[in-house]
Amino acid sequence: MSAAILAQSLVKRYGDFTAVAGLDLEIGNGEFFGLLGPNGAGKSTSIHMLSSLVQPTAGRAEVCGIDTQADPVAVRQRIGLVFQDSALDRQLSVWENLRFTGLLHDLPLEQTRERAEHLIRLFGLEEKRDKPVGSLSGGQRRALDIARGVLHRPQVLFLDEPTIGLDLPSRRRIWRFIAQLRAETGMTVLLTTHYLEEAADCDRVAFIRGGRIVLQGEPDALVRDLGSDIVEVSADQPEAVRAELESVLGPARVEFETLAFRPPRHDAAALAGLTESLGDRVRGVVVRRPNLNDVFLWVNQ
Amino acid sequence: MADHVPVTAVTATAAPARPSLWRPVYAVVERDLVKLWRQKGRLLSALVRPLIWLFVIGAGFEATVGGGEGSYRSFLVPGVMGMAILFGALLGALSTVYEKESGVMRMLVIAPFAHRWIVFAKMQAAAVSAVFQALLLLLVLALLGDLPATPGWPLLALGIVSTAYACAGIGMLVAAFSRTLDNFAAIMNFVIFPVFFLSGSLYPVGNLPGLLGVAAQLNPYTYGVDLLKHALPQSAGHAADFTVAMDVLVLAGFTLLAFAVSAWRFSREQAYAPLFGLATAKGGKPGSGKPGGPPPDK
Numbered sequence: 001m002s003a004a005i006l007a008q009s010l011v012k013r014y015g016d017f018t019a020v021a022g023l024d025l026e027i028g029n030g031e032f033f034g035l036l037g038p039n040g041a042g043k044s045t046s047i048h049m050l051s052s053l054v055q056p057t058a059g060r061a062e063v064c065g066i067d068t069q070a071d072p073v074a075v076r077q078r079i080g081l082v083f084q085d086s087a088l089d090r091q092l093s094v095w096e097n098l099r100f101t102g103l104l105h106d107l108p109l110e111q112t113r114e115r116a117e118h119l120i121r122l123f124g125l126e127e128k129r130d131k132p133v134g135s136l137s138g139g140q141r142r143a144l145d146i147a148r149g150v151l152h153r154p155q156v157l158f159l160d161e162p163t164i165g166l167d168l169p170s171r172r173r174i175w176r177f178i179a180q181l182r183a184e185t186g187m188t189v190l191l192t193t194h195y196l197e198e199a200a201d202c203d204r205v206a207f208i209r210g211g212r213i214v215l216q217g218e219p220d221a222l223v224r225d226l227g228s229d230i231v232e233v234s235a236d237q238p239e240a241v242r243a244e245l246e247s248v249l250g251p252a253r254v255e256f257e258t259l260a261f262r263p264p265r266h267d268a269a270a271l272a273g274l275t276e277s278l279g280d281r282v283r284g285v286v287v288r289r290p291n292l293n294d295v296f297l298w299v300n301q
Numbered sequence: 302m303a304d305h306v307p308v309t310a311v312t313a314t315a316a317p318a319r320p321s322l323w324r325p326v327y328a329v330v331e332r333d334l335v336k337l338w339r340q341k342g343r344l345l346s347a348l349v350r351p352l353i354w355l356f357v358i359g360a361g362f363e364a365t366v367g368g369g370e371g372s373y374r375s376f377l378v379p380g381v382m383g384m385a386i387l388f389g390a391l392l393g394a395l396s397t398v399y400e401k402e403s404g405v406m407r408m409l410v411i412a413p414f415a416h417r418w419i420v421f422a423k424m425q426a427a428a429v430s431a432v433f434q435a436l437l438l439l440l441v442l443a444l445l446g447d448l449p450a451t452p453g454w455p456l457l458a459l460g461i462v463s464t465a466y467a468c469a470g471i472g473m474l475v476a477a478f479s480r481t482l483d484n485f486a487a488i489m490n491f492v493i494f495p496v497f498f499l500s501g502s503l504y505p506v507g508n509l510p511g512l513l514g515v516a517a518q519l520n521p522y523t524y525g526v527d528l529l530k531h532a533l534p535q536s537a538g539h540a541a542d543f544t545v546a547m548d549v550l551v552l553a554g555f556t557l558l559a560f561a562v563s564a565w566r567f568s569r570e571q572a573y574a575p576l577f578g579l580a581t582a583k584g585g586k587p588g589s590g591k592p593g594g595p596p597p598d599k
Contacts, residue, residue: 048577053410054570077317077413083576087407091336103328104412106320148408 002065004029004156004188005050009059012045012211019045021211022059027190027204029155032182034199034219035192035206036296042211043192044084047158050190051081064155080154082146084161090134094125094144097133098151105152112151119147123177139170143177150181157181159191163198171198197291207296215299222295230290231261231271235282248274253297257283262290262298320413329409329422330429333393337430347389347434348441351381355447358503372535378447379529380502382435386464387522389434391493393427394472398479407576416572417564420473424560427469428462435461449533456545457532463552464525470559471496471521477563477572501526506542521555524548 005027012020020042027033035043048054050061052072061068063075088097095116102112120129123143128136136144142162150157162178163171175198182189199205199219206216215222231249235241238259246252248270249261275285337344359374366373400406409419442448475492499516500523509517517523528548530541566572
């Protein structure tokens with residue numbers, strides 16, 4: 001059985017800037033896959049190539065076993081893409097946008113209406129149904145953008161930064177919608193995000209940096225491999241206490257006024273003693289479970 | 302759970318049939334007409350603009366040049382019909398550029414059809430809304446008594462439709478090569494005005510001296526106005542400059558050419574630069590990217 005998404009040494013160069021520097025991916029049917037990395041890592045360009053909209057400079061890609069360059073229309077028939085920036089028509093209402101999308105995908109009007117009503121209910125947009133998109137909140141617009149992306153029941157859904165620019169409650173709601181859609185349809189989902197910790201629910205994640213994948217695996221396993229809790233010490237002059245702390249906790253990662261450590265084992269008593277001996281020189285000590293963000297940061301150490 | 306929903310698997314392995322094109326094309330035409338209808342200001346100015354020319358320029362010239370009562374005004378009627386079509390189709394086609402900028406075009410580029418059909422659909426939409434505006438003007442002109450007693454209706458229909466397509470073609474060519482609408486004033490100055498003035502709208506083409514006359518003969522819009530002159534024969538007897546066959550041939554030929562060129566242009570990803578962040582900075586002008594710091598991944 002062929003993979004839902006396959007990328008082999010995908011490269012995209014713009015002039016002498018390399019956006020994607022040889023991307024290899026193999027994502028199975030029904031998988032929930034996260035492509036993670038900072039802004040500018042090449043996530044969007046990768047999605048645009050996988051969805052047939054941008055021609056790779058080198059390498060090839062397949063979606064549902066179809067070559068993206070050989071038959072882009074067949075690829076677009078099977079995928080949904082929620083762009084990072086809205087694709088909605090602000091002058092049209094919620095329903096009119098979905099109706100337009102349905103017609104563009106050659107769906108009979110009755111089918112469009114049925115699915116649109118379902119999605120409008122699922123995403124809590126009932127009251128906005130006949131309001132222009134310009135009157136929607138950021139979270140509602142993103143929800144509608146996702147509804148637009150799945151109206152034609154794609155086998156593969158690409159979500160490019162689905163939660164960017166949203167407040168926390170909206171972000172949670174968007175993740176819940178995505179989970180509901182997956183439960184309902186079983187479709188393959190490839191998402192990108194730079195809020196790395198949000199990708200914990202993915203089946204697998206890959207970290208991308210400088211246009212290539214630097215690490216991939218199951219989120220739990222990646223976090224587990226990190227091995228230990230994270231100790232964060234904040235201080236007015238972190239460099240002054242760094243050496244002393246490193247002798248006990250191992251090498252530090254400095255972030256502004258915070259020193260982060262990954263001590264080989266968690267010794268609460270030793271930590272308490274250390275905090276006491278440092279006294280006023282530190283402002284606070286926090287011990288917490290690691291997340292994907294930590295994985296990414298420590299990997300790039 | 303309360304939100305129990307029907308489970309519909311999308312694991313169908315059979316290849317779905319190729320989508321047909323009529324629904325997408327219809328969708329684009331319908332959407333553009335709905336928007337036009339909602340923008341009453343645009344609709345109103347589409348009517349008022351030609352009428353101002355008819356009344357103000359018509360009356361002004363008659364007073365200056367003299368001539369029979371109402372004769373210049375009746376000469377202007379096909380020209381202002383053409384003007385309504387020209388502006389209607391051009392603005393309709395130029396909305397493509399706005400759609401690239403605002404991102405609405407994303408819905409079209411991700412839809413399952415080749416990108417040349419976006420051009421086809423937008424050309425239909427521009428032409429249909431131009432015809433709609435021309436019909437409104439025709440109604441007003443009829444009420445004002447500015448139509449000749451015996452217009453050639455089939456010829457008029459042919460003239461309106463073929464002029465609308467040719468003007469939509471001019472608009473798509475501009476849209477295909479414009480990055481933004483920021484330079485709309487430039488488009489106005491270097492496209493719309495020359496196309497309008499260097500035609501037979503305001504004077505017989507033969508009256509244009511030298512190079513201006515040549516330019517008018519190269520202007521496809523000239524042939525649209527000429528066809529309208531055939532359809533709206535004037536009492537004062539200003540003859541059209543070309544034959545009906547010539548007019549139709551030029552308009553149809555130009556429309557096909559414009560479609561081919563803009564479809565080619567729109568099948569290249571550079572045409573969508575504003576939609577894919579990176580390409581905006583780098584696509585058109587190689588080497589113009591800022592040194593240091595990667596471009597934003599948008």
